[in-house]
Amino acid sequence: MMEWSDTHCRVLHRLLSSRALLYTEMVTAEAVLHGDRARLLGHDAMEHPVALQLGGSAPRRLAEAARIGADFGYDEINLNVGCPSDRVQSGRFGACLMKEPDLVADCVAAMRAAVPVPVTVKCRIGVDGQDPEVALRALVGACAAAGVTRFVVHARKAWLEGLSPKENRDVPPLDYALVARVARENPHLQFVLNGGIRTLDEAAAHLTRFDGVMLGRAAYQDPALLADVDARLFGDAPRGLDIAVAAYTDYVARKLAEGVRLHAMTRHMLGLFNGRPGARAFRRHLSENAIRDGAGIGVLYAALALVGPCARAA
Numbered sequence: 001m002m003e004w005s006d007t008h009c010r011v012l013h014r015l016l017s018s019r020a021l022l023y024t025e026m027v028t029a030e031a032v033l034h035g036d037r038a039r040l041l042g043h044d045a046m047e048h049p050v051a052l053q054l055g056g057s058a059p060r061r062l063a064e065a066a067r068i069g070a071d072f073g074y075d076e077i078n079l080n081v082g083c084p085s086d087r088v089q090s091g092r093f094g095a096c097l098m099k100e101p102d103l104v105a106d107c108v109a110a111m112r113a114a115v116p117v118p119v120t121v122k123c124r125i126g127v128d129g130q131d132p133e134v135a136l137r138a139l140v141g142a143c144a145a146a147g148v149t150r151f152v153v154h155a156r157k158a159w160l161e162g163l164s165p166k167e168n169r170d171v172p173p174l175d176y177a178l179v180a181r182v183a184r185e186n187p188h189l190q191f192v193l194n195g196g197i198r199t200l201d202e203a204a205a206h207l208t209r210f211d212g213v214m215l216g217r218a219a220y221q222d223p224a225l226l227a228d229v230d231a232r233l234f235g236d237a238p239r240g241l242d243i244a245v246a247a248y249t250d251y252v253a254r255k256l257a258e259g260v261r262l263h264a265m266t267r268h269m270l271g272l273f274n275g276r277p278g279a280r281a282f283r284r285h286l287s288e289n290a291i292r293d294g295a296g297i298g299v300l301y302a303a304l305a306l307v308g309p310c311a312r313a314a
């Protein structure tokens with residue numbers, strides 16, 4: 001998620017769940033080809049499994065960007081066919097590609113030929129006046145014919161005219177049933193449901209009809225729920241929130257010594273203790289102090305002390 005799921009965020013999330021598949025922010029193929037690759041694609045070894053999401057619509061350029069991403073060690077390359085922002089539309093990628101399934105198929109075919117790792121697609125169920133019953137099946141059919149076997153479907157339309165990107169994450173109604181029907185029609189393909197899933201109870205219920213679930217805002221705004229994912233959804237031993245926080249604190253201390261600013265790392269922690277005693281004081285202390293020039297690890301220790309050991313226990 002742009003501005004959210006950067007490398008520091010992903011490290012925190014990985015410490016909370018060793019099983020969840022993590023995704024980068026969308027990076028355009030052009031940025032990969034011409035930009036600062038170490039900054040755009042660099043990630044920590046502990047993030048795996050981690051997927052790189054690319055944006056673009058030029059098959060050869062996407063293929064080259066995918067190859068570079070795979071060389072950086074990403075475990076999966078995902079093509080964004082869901083982002084509705086104006087900037088994205090003017091570049092002819094993201095959600096507006098729902099109208100061009102053949103072009104998307106050419107893109108994923110070129111990407112697949114360039115990398116040894118899976119190439120997946122994240123899409124909407126349609127855009128604007130499209131009939132989602134037709135648009136989703138057309139996109140899935142074209143990509144499947146090009147060899148894609150896993151689709152992440154944000155189960156609502158994007159309205160490219162008249163809604164902001166933020167509104168496009170809430171206003172168009174969700175249609176899980178359509179995604180479930182398309183999944184049933186294509187038992188050889190994997191469908192990961194996305195959009196509006198707030199809790200692990202909801203996630204578990206969806207997993208009876210889908211191959212996976214993707215949580216966006218809930219995972220970011222309430223990261224503690226990730227601490228229950230391994231036990232709840234994978235049957236592993238439970239992860240302790242306090243252990244993850246301690247490990248992330250060590251990571252923050254290491255990165256501070258490398259010159260990373262405290263706020264760049266602690267901003268992803270703000271929702272960690274939501275609903276628990278001291279959560280508001282924790283957030284306030286970090287928000288006000290981590291941003292200051294030269295802010296050190298003491299700011300994080302002080303914020304954690306406001307939460308207290310009981311509240312931090314998983």
Ligand SMILES: Cc1cc2nc3c(=O)[nH]c(=O)nc-3n(C[C@H](O)[C@H](O)[C@H](O)COP(=O)(O)O)c2cc1C
Nearest residue numbers: 001002025026122154169194195196197215216217
């Ligand atoms: C701040 C923000 C940034 C996002 N950036 C991306 C992105 O880069 N690529 C993408 O596929 N979706 C992006 N999304 C959309 C989410 O991945 C997800 O599809 C959407 O929020 C619906 O899922 P949710 O209800 O679980 O949040 C972003 C969402 C938010 C809130």
